Amino acid sequence: MKNFPAVPVESGSKGKHVTGEMAARDAQLHTAALDAASEALSAAIMIYDRNDELIYVSRQMAGYVPVSPHFFSPGTRLREFLGAAYDAGMHSCTPAGGAAIGSREEWIAESIAAHWRERFDYQMRDAQRGWTKMSMRRLSSGHGLCVITDISEQKKREEQWHADLERVQLTEEILDNLPHPVFVQDRSLMIVAVNKAFCALFGARTDVMLGSSLNSLFDKALAASLGDTARHVLDTGAPSLVSVTVPQPSGPVALAVRSRRVGKPGRYFVVTSLDHPADMTLATERTAAAITLGSEQQDAGIENVADGPTRALDCAGRRVLLVTADSAFADAALETLSELRLDACSVQNAGEEEAFLDVARSAGVAIDLVVVDTNMDVRCLELAHQHGVEALPIDSFQIRNELAALAAERLSRSPSVEDDDWEITTGDAVPMSSDPLVLVAEDNAINQIVFAQILEGLGFRFTIASSGEEAVRLWQNLEPQIVLMDVTLPGISGYDACRRIRDLDRASGRTTPVIGVLAHAFERDREDCLSAGMDDILQKPLCSDAIEAIFQRFIPGYIAFSPA
Numbered sequence: 001m002k003n004f005p006a007v008p009v010e011s012g013s014k015g016k017h018v019t020g021e022m023a024a025r026d027a028q029l030h031t032a033a034l035d036a037a038s039e040a041l042s043a044a045i046m047i048y049d050r051n052d053e054l055i056y057v058s059r060q061m062a063g064y065v066p067v068s069p070h071f072f073s074p075g076t077r078l079r080e081f082l083g084a085a086y087d088a089g090m091h092s093c094t095p096a097g098g099a100a101i102g103s104r105e106e107w108i109a110e111s112i113a114a115h116w117r118e119r120f121d122y123q124m125r126d127a128q129r130g131w132t133k134m135s136m137r138r139l140s141s142g143h144g145l146c147v148i149t150d151i152s153e154q155k156k157r158e159e160q161w162h163a164d165l166e167r168v169q170l171t172e173e174i175l176d177n178l179p180h181p182v183f184v185q186d187r188s189l190m191i192v193a194v195n196k197a198f199c200a201l202f203g204a205r206t207d208v209m210l211g212s213s214l215n216s217l218f219d220k221a222l223a224a225s226l227g228d229t230a231r232h233v234l235d236t237g238a239p240s241l242v243s244v245t246v247p248q249p250s251g252p253v254a255l256a257v258r259s260r261r262v263g264k265p266g267r268y269f270v271v272t273s274l275d276h277p278a279d280m281t282l283a284t285e286r287t288a289a290a291i292t293l294g295s296e297q298q299d300a301g302i303e304n305v306a307d308g309p310t311r312a313l314d315c316a317g318r319r320v321l322l323v324t325a326d327s328a329f330a331d332a333a334l335e336t337l338s339e340l341r342l343d344a345c346s347v348q349n350a351g352e353e354e355a356f357l358d359v360a361r362s363a364g365v366a367i368d369l370v371v372v373d374t375n376m377d378v379r380c381l382e383l384a385h386q387h388g389v390e391a392l393p394i395d396s397f398q399i400r401n402e403l404a405a406l407a408a409e410r411l412s413r414s415p416s417v418e419d420d421d422w423e424i425t426t427g428d429a430v431p432m433s434s435d436p437l438v439l440v441a442e443d444n445a446i447n448q449i450v451f452a453q454i455l456e457g458l459g460f461r462f463t464i465a466s467s468g469e470e471a472v473r474l475w476q477n478l479e480p481q482i483v484l485m486d487v488t489l490p491g492i493s494g495y496d497a498c499r500r501i502r503d504l505d506r507a508s509g510r511t512t513p514v515i516g517v518l519a520h521a522f523e524r525d526r527e528d529c530l531s532a533g534m535d536d537i538l539q540k541p542l543c544s545d546a547i548e549a550i551f552q553r554f555i556p557g558y559i560a561f562s563p564a
Contacts, residue, residue, distance in 0.1 A: 011069070034058065050142025052078035052112070062497065064132060064148045065090060078115065078144075115144055131155040171476045181274040185383070189213060189230055192269070201246075201274065218246070226257065230270045232397050234260045236374075241405040246274075250486040256405075264457035293490045299438065317409055321389075322346035323353050324373035332399045333371060340404060350379040357387045369410055371403075378463060386477050387489070438462040439480035441471035443489055447540070451484070459553075468492035472500045473513065482557055484538065484547075485516045486529045487529065495532040502533035513554035517542075555556065 038045045039056035045063075057072040067084040070076075085375050086104050114120050120136045120169035128154030137145045171337035175182055181193050181198035182526045194209045196217045202209070203218055214223040214230075222244060229240050235535050240259040245252045259272040319539040330346045337344040347353050353370070360367050370384040374395040390410050394403060439452045455462045463478060468489040470506040475483060483501070487494035498514045505511050516529035535554060538546055 011231065017539065020473065021082065028248060041147075043147050046146040047146075048078050048115075048144045048146075052115075052144070053118070054078065054081065055095065055143070058525065060317055061128055061148070081110060082111050082376055115146065120454065143252070148155075164231045178273075183209070185230055185272070187234060187268060189227055189270075198274070201283070214468060222246075226272075228397075229257075229402075230259060233261050233270050234268055236450050237261050238374075238395070240394070240402055241409060242402055242404070265453040273476065318342050318368045320344040320369045320371060320407065321356060322371045322373075323348075323376055324349075325349060326373060326378065326396075326494070329373055329396055332396075333394075333403060336399060336403045337407065338373075349441055350383060352378055353380055354383050356388070357383060361387065369407060371407065382463070383475070426434055437478060437480040438467065439471065439474055439478065439483045441465045441468065441483065441485045441489060441494060443467060447486070447542070450542050454542060454547055457544060458548060460551075464491075468494060468497035471497045472504075474502065479510075480512065484550075485534065486517045487525070488519075495528060498532045498534050515550055 016142035033055055034047075035058060038060055041560070042060075043058075044063065045058045046054065046058040046061060048054050049556070050220055054076045056073070061072060062069070065085050066088050067081070071081050071084045083104070086107050090443065112297045114122075115136050116138055117136065118138050121133065123131060123133050126132050130150065131154070133149050133151045135147045135149075138144070143375055175193070175195040178197060179193055181201045182195045183198050191209055191212050193216075194206060199209060212326075213225050217223070218226065225242075226244070232238070233240050240257070242257050243254065244257050245254050256274060256275045257416055258275060259270050260442070261268055261470070262271055263269045264529070265269055265442060309453050309456075319518050320337055320338070320548055322330060322333050322344060324333070324346060325348045334346060347356055357367060358372075367387070367389050369392060370380075370389050371392045371394055372380045381393060392406060392410050394406065438455055438460050440448070440462055442448050442451060442464060448464050448466075451464065452462070463474060463480075466476050466489075468491045471485065471494075472492075474480075481499075485494040485498055489497065492500075494516065498516075501512065501514060511524070512534075514534045516525075516532075516534040517524050517540065518529070518537055519540050537552060538550060
């Protein structure tokens with residue numbers, strides 16, 4: 001150490017010897033303290049005296065200024081250090097809000113002037129490192145201090161915050177320009193957002209609506225019914241479509257209430273729209289609302305401006321297969337479906353469903369819809385997709401509230417058209433050409449839940465296989481766009497399952513990305529995954545950022561939101 005305050009010298013040779021030892025210990029202590037501070041702050045620290053000679057440079061400085069180590073030695077002139085930094089390319093870093101200095105001497109002179117200011121802070125961007133912040137202080141003793149910190153993550157969060165703010169503002173503008181009322185509820189079912197049409201419907205200001213509950217807007221029975229529906233949507237993620245009649249000064253108004261869960265696990269919200277049947281612009285919404293609202297609408301003579309009177313969908317002759325092992329569930333569902341004049345029957349398990357669909361196909365009988373009890377195995381949904389039939393998963397709550405509307409909506413769709421998800425982005429992202437299906441091969445129940453929460457939060461369709469054999473079978477039947485393969489599966493391992501998929505790939509002419517999922521990513525394990533035909537690996541514990549990064553690399557057309 002050099003130029004730190006000296007300890008007073010004692011008289012005599014013995015005193016000088018003791019003083020020298022004390023000074024050495026103090027110097028070591030100062031150095032150790034600065035090293036600890038630099039490490040704790042994750043910052044590079046440089047100290048220089050009034051003659052601009054370096055006294056101390058922390059080892060972190062080499063990560064910011066790539067120069068020869070001897071330029072960090074005590075006694076090096078600040079000008080020499082800055083010259084080496086210029087030659088190493090530091091001059092190309094552009095200070096935020098300023099321009100890069102031209103010549104070498106100009107840059108060094110400007111930098112020394114900055115180091116002599118009493119207080120000077122600036123940020124600069126390096127194309128390779130990202131963002132760094134330089135803080136320089138000149139003390140009253142003449143000593144100078146320079147601290148360099150990496151603020152790339154901070155800048156990334158700021159950019160994300162600005163982008164999120166833009167998206168929120170854009171969302172508000174879209175909602176306020178929608179012709180039908182929309183409101184948003186949080187997990188406690190309090191209203192946290194409304195649009196102008198919703199306020200106009202009830203003749204109240206936005207600040208009055210926010211923070212209120214449905215009990216303040218609807219009568220007790222209707223509020224309780226809508227609350228039960230919203231809670232069901234929150235808990236299950238299943239969208240809802242029910243009909244209500246809202247009293248108004250001019251008379252009761254029939255509305256089709258559509259609710260959907262949005263957000264990520266732990267931060268779910270329910271978005272509900274109130275669609276007036278006379279103002280619906282989509283044919284599917286008009287027919288579904290006409291059925292659920294029934295003959296009361298027709299008697300009232302509600303008409304659509306473009307298409308004339310709203311008519312109930314003629315379901316006579318449409319065929320629906322119900323899959324449930326619960327007799328009470330089957331009785332209630334069949335009764336509801338029969339009221340729609342649907343030709344409906346039920347089976348009790350996946351085996352009966354498969355046999356029924358095979359016979360129907362061989363006989364040339366078209367099945368229009370398969371309604372599946374949510375308590376049944378996922379295989380029941382897969383069978384419907386394999387036979388090219390629309391599948392509607394539903395639970396006992398939805399039978400009495402929503403089955404008629406949901407069945408009518410599914411039956412009114414074109415068989416070749418699927419729902420499109422949409423996302424608001426202010427960046428240059430390109431939408432995916434289709435909704436990707438992710439196949440997860442994982443036998444651990446806890447990890448299955450983690451996968452489900454992450455993929456649901458990212459907005460992906462997915463299915464889960466519990467064994468290697470099941471993973472290969474689902475890959476053949478569902479043709480997913482990517483496979484996340486745990487390597488330790490019962491039956492055949494994830495390695496062997498991937499080898500089978502690769503053999504089948506060669507026969508089919510298509511290549512599916514397979515990502516190995518490992519508890520420990522040793523180099524040997526990575527090599528085993530690659531030799532089995534896997535494209536990359538994911539390491540547990542799982543996180544959404546790592547999975548999304550994999551999707552960006554391996555799913556064609558998938559581009560996550562990135563700030564401009």
